[in-house]
Every structure is written in C-alpha cells, then in structure tokens.
Amino acid sequence: AQKITQTQPGMFVQEKEAVTLDCTYDTSDQSYGLFWYKQPSSGEMIFLIYQGSYDEQNATEGRYSLNFQKARKSANLVISASQLGDSAMYFCAMREPNSGNTPLVFGKGTRLSVIA
Amino acid sequence: DTEVTQTPKHLVMGMTNKKSLKCEQHMGHRAMYWYKQKAKKPPELMFVYSYEKLSINESVPSRFSPECPNSSLLNLHLHALQPEDSALYLCASSQEWAGSSQPQHFGDGTRLSIL
Numbered sequence: 551a552q553k554i555t556q557t558q559p560g561m562f563v564q565e566k567e568a569v570t571l572d573c574t575y576d577t578s579d580q581s582y583g584l585f586w587y588k589q590p591s592s593g594e595m596i597f598l599i600y601q602g603s604y605d606e607q608n609a610t611e612g613r614y615s616l617n618f619q620k621a622r623k624s625a626n627l628v629i630s631a632s633q634l635g636d637s638a639m640y641f642c643a644m645r646e647p648n649s650g651n652t653p654l655v656f657g658k659g660t661r662l663s664v665i666a
Numbered sequence: 667d668t669e670v671t672q673t674p675k676h677l678v679m680g681m682t683n684k685k686s687l688k689c690e691q692h693m694g695h696r697a698m699y700w701y702k703q704k705a706k707k708p709p710e711l712m713f714v715y716s717y718e719k720l721s722i723n724e725s726v727p728s729r730f731s732p733e734c735p736n737s738s739l740l741n742l743h744l745h746a747l748q749p750e751d752s753a754l755y756l757c758a759s760s761q762e763w764a765g766s767s768q769p770q771h772f773g774d775g776t777r778l779s780i781l
Contacts, residue, residue, distance in 0.1 A: 585769055593754055595709070595772035602767055641708055651697035651716045651762040654770055656708035 552576065554642050554657035562663050563632045570617070571627040571660045573642030579603075582646040584625040585654065586616065589639040598640075601625055602648060629662075637664045669693055672757050672773035679747065680781050687742040687776045689757030698740040699770065700732060701756040709756055715740060716762055747780045754778075 555574045563569040575584065586598040601609045601616045609616040617626040629636055641659045645652040670691045679685050689698065697716050701709035714722035715734040723732075729751075731743040740757055754777050758770040 583767070587772075592774070593756075593777065594774040595756060595758075597769040597771065600767055600769055649762075650760050650768060651714065651721070653699055653711045653714050653722065654709075655711075659708055 553655045554644055556642055556657035556660050558660045560661045560663070562665055565634060565664055565666050566631055568628060568630045569632055569662065571640050571662065573625045573627065573657060575623050575625065575644050577644065577646050579646040581648045582644055583648040585643045586614070586627045587641045587643060589641060599627065632664045634664050634666060637662060670757055670759055670771050670773035672776050674776060675774065676777045678779045678781060679744070681747060684745045686744065687755055689740040689773055690738055691759040691771070692738055693759065693771065695759035695761055696737060697760045697762040698734060699758040700740070700742055701758065703754040703756055749780045752778055752780045
C-alpha cells in the first residue's frame with residue numbers, strides 16, 4: 551500500500567488565485583512528520599513546510615499553509631496568491647517515526663502550472 | 667543557493683567507466699542520504715548514513731558504492747553502470763535527533779547519463 555498518495559497528477563491555477571494540492575498518508579505510527587517540497591524543472595528539491603503529528607496548529611510559512619486533518623490522514627498544501635514562479639512539481643513526503651535520521655517517503659507528486 | 671553542494675551537476679559516462687559523485691554540507695548534520703530520481707517520478711532512497719556509518723542500504727546494486735569519509739562529505743562511487751541508471755541523483759542531509767522538526771536539505775542533484 552502506498553504510504554503517501556497524491557491524487558492530482560497535474561493542476562492549473564490562475565495567477566493570484568489560491569490552489570490546494572492534496573495529500574493523504576497511511577501510517578500506524580503515532581509519531582510522524584509530514585513535509586512538502588517543491589521541485590522546479592532545474593531539479594533542486596526546495597523545502598516548503600513541515601507538520602508534526604503532535605502539532606495542534608496547522609503549519610504556515612508565508613504563502614504556504616498546510617491543512618492538517620489528522621483523523622482523515624490528510625495534509626493538503628494551500629498556496630495563496632499563486633505566482634508564475636510557483637509552477638513546479640510538488641511532493642508530499644512523510645517520515646515515520648519522526649526522527650531526524652529517518653528517510654523520507656515521497657508521494658508521486660503534483661505538477662502545478664500557474665497561468666498568467 | 668542550497669546549503670548542500672553536489673558535484674558535478676552533469677555527468678555523462680560509458681558503461682565501463684568509474685566515476686564518483688560528491689556531496690558536501692557544513693550545517694553540522696550527522697545524517698546524510700542518497701536518493702535516485704527518474705524522470706517524472708518521486709525520489710527513491712538509496713542509502714542513509716548516520717554519524718558516518720551506513721545505516722540503510724535499500725538493496726542497491728553493488729555497482730553503486732557509497733562512502734562517508736567525514737561528517738561533511740558523502741560520496742557515491744559508480745562503476746559498470748547500466749543505461750537504466752541514468753537519473754538525477756540527489757544528496758540530502760538532516761539533523762539526526764528524535765522529534766526533530768528540521769527538514770532534509772537537498773542539493774541540486776547530479777544529472778547522470780549512461781551511454
């Protein structure tokens with residue numbers, strides 16, 4: 551079974567609009583961490599936002615926020631006021647247990663295209 | 667600019683060549699990783715080093731040989747690779763303690779092409 555599921559292979563959004571990228575996960579661990587990364591066509595993986603399983607508040611980082619619904623095991627990324635530079639591949643990832651030296655398991659990714 | 671530096675950025679090699687990929691970080695991270703990423707796919711874990719010791723090897727073929735000479739450096743030695751090994755190779759590092767909210771930091775990757 552997939553640990554991380556991203557059901558949207560591709561998404562389009564108008565510039566300056568908000569967009570939600572879906573991510574659901576599967577774990578029986580109580581301690582886990584959820585991450586979102588952005589990968590432009592140049593290849594680098596850019597960390598965007600983190601949510602720990604014990605965090606009660608939804609994480610926010612600038613224009614990025616994470617809609618964490620623990621009971622539903624979902625961790626959707628919301629990008630507000632989309633910019634052309636947001637066009638990229640977005641990966642949801644999880645590590646379980648939530649130790650620093652635990653490798654990440656990635657979803658298949660969602661390609662976001664921002665339209666002017 | 668990323669805090670994890672990978673060299674070279676691009677590498678083309680024949681199947682009989684021996685080459686090495688290098689990764690360096692100076693953030694004091696004691697966990698370092700190699701991932702392989704094929705086009706339009708997510709990164710897949712190859713190796714994890716924790717305190718300079720190999721802690722995870724995801725059944726990677728022996729033609730890939732990792733090495734961690736010190737806490738800042740991670741190498742991936744390549745020998746007798748196959749065309750299907752052509753991919754983007756990503757290095758990452760992270761703080762190693764439990765409960766850390768710190769993410770893995772990735773380098774820009776090495777794009778490897780096997781002729």
